[in-house]
Amino acid sequence: MGLFSRDPDSGDDDDAASDGLRFWEERGFVAATIVVGAVLVCLLVWFFARGDSDTPTSQPSQTQPSNVVPTEQPTEEPSVPPATPTEVPTSTGTTRPTTPPPLNSTTGGCRNKTPDMKLPTTAPPAVTWQFEGNILIPLQVAGGPATTAQSGVRSCFAHSPTGAVLATMVLLGQVINPDMTEDVLLARVLPGPGRNRALNEFRHPTTPQAAGQVQFAGFKILAYESNFAIIQIAAQVNNRDYAALPVTMRWNKGDWKADLKEDGTFNGTVAPDVLASLDSYVGFRGA
Template sequence: MGLFSRDSGSGSAGDDADGDAAGVFWQERGFIASAIVVGAVVVCLLVWLFARDTGTPTTQPTTSPSTVVPTEQPTEEPPVPPATPTEQPTSTATPSGPPTPGAGGCKLKNPDQRIPRVAPPAVTWQFEADMLIPLQQEGGPSVTDRTGVRSCFAHSPTGAVLAAMNVLGQIRNPDLTDDVLATRVMPGPGRDRAIREARVSTTPRNEGKVAQFTGFKVFDYQPNRVVLQIAVQIDEAKVASLPVTMVWYRGDWRAALQDDGSFNGEVAPDVLQSLDGYVRFRGA
């Protein structure tokens, strides 16, 4: 079972040819906690991050990604309508030097609550293993613990995007997978299952070209929960996208997993024909 799974009933989102091309990424540990990423599925977005066993799913099919709402968080705040970007997405400029640790992020007062329609400004991209992840002074991360796990993101749509990409990027690093699952993922049966599988799985190394983030879309935003579409370039010609849910929990954004230990349950990743409607956001 992988952190990212595919609906076994979905058929032609990407032809057999697309499946063969993307399959190699599904077999890399990358994005998925250790063996979570073993199993091979086609047409996925964070290729290195999601993979799943070929066995019959143990959970009922769902039509939307997991939504976990912590009981201690207020729910009376009105939801923000889903984003429907109309502006032409733009790429981000990278300033010299990373953001200053300890500033901004989850410590930022009154962060901008607007849904980003263009790439976040003043972003520095740094390698996590062989994948580039975004860092921003304002949005975070503003904390890096002794193991290297990054946290403390702004309580805003932009902060959620940055948090999602950092979690997905760091979880594919075999040296950080266990720590990321333990500290950057919402507690629950999904996380427990992912941790168990990570501990008993092999850890294959990436081979060949590495997929990279290429864009995002804020599908739905509420103060305590965000549903995102994260787009990843899996080769020169293909971009895959998958929904990821982030939850505001104990003062920071954390990723939510389905009970089967995956990010998306039965929601199949899509191979995109274009990035129309997505904010272009990449480091390379």
């Protein structure tokens, strides 16, 4: 499908990816298809799965909505410096602490009657970053999540571009927590062959669990319509390399939910998008 590709001119990134691949091979990890249930190794193994490939994938060939946001191939070193875990990025690029939103809200998230419908070109403001396992996820009063179930699954995001971004990051952050994976798949993913495959893989894993650290670094809205969005999330792996994953989200029964491919993945079988730069992304991170 090729929803993302790597820069053919970035030789340094090829070397870094090859080093990362050797790192995983030393620990017995297999460069295989990225199945959601194996933690959803979509944020780790997908980064190194084809790190030794010399052939870049093509740009998306599928038909997207007319208001697809154009992007450019990154070329320089990552340009978004990390903030400390106790600070929160704001839309102006500075940092300041914020008050965490309530676990359940009657006015925010999917209950927000007047959400900001502009495509965000800067980091969403007034965001609190909280740890979900080892990864920081963003929480916002206006955009959500506005509901937290007893299982800990967070839902109810604003029906807006910013709400879709927050929904995607929170979904990814929670689904890679093995204590919550099944609950998140059932609550935050659309039913269908993809979800069934992911649930089966989680319950009967055939792919080894990934190890390492992942932190969100930014996002890019590839497409947005009222009931459909493709959000590409950039993440930093092991405090070194950057990569990106596209996630298709659909507005369903009053909330944003992920639409998995039939093989149980977010993005199908593609070569990893090893980023040389975050220049075309909106920098958005908590650490």
